[in-house]
Amino acid sequence: MAEIEQAKSSAAAPHPYLPGLHVLLDLFDARGLADQAGIEATLRAAARACGATVLDMRLHQFGQDGGVTGVALLAESHISIHTWPETGFAAVDIFMCGACDSRLAVAPLRDYFAPGRIDIKTIARG
């Protein structure tokens, strides 16, 4: 908990409104979209790549071989994912405040999902 408190308070340093970068990834023609265990491991790898602390991880799969929807709640905010295996599409968003750079999550996600095309939007919050 001390670590979490620190993560929140250190985020206050650079700006009165504690901004962070919010990265939206649209992955097209992607793989592994119905593999809940693989997706959970990838979310953990993405958090680790950013030096983020996972508070909670919640995933739901919509039937066997169906899409997966889930979120990693972080001390530094969150990573969410929603997949549609039937069309090869996944929507991921990564929001981190403080010392963590959410852009560092992109590489492990790209490695796992191996998308044919990726659209990345980076939005400053706060």
Next chain:
Amino acid sequence: MAEIEQAKSSAAAPHPYLPGLHVLLDLFDARGLADQAGIEATLRAAARACGATVLDMRLHQFGQDGGVTGVALLAESHISIHTWPETGFAAVDIFMCGACDSRLAVAPLRDYFAPGRIDIKTIARG
């Protein structure tokens, strides 16, 4: 579960990649930011305003009177929130696919948090 399956599959209709609108809200000089119960009720009200189905609700508070970080996982995607009572700031994102319009979540959030200023970005996914 049948309802959830339907929500996912009906989202496939308009577009091969199942797009949805992703709304990012930055709330400045906002109220109620350390009230976890009030925030949970507001996330449920926001989901209800969109006709969305809540699958799971996870919230964490960073110490008494501290910030709240949380997510409502929906059959139609998610609503996330991160608050910083010390600066009056909250970052919310709302992503819904299918028949749900994520913009309808804005009114109940605005009513509860009563921000002095609100910045709304709407991004098409997929």
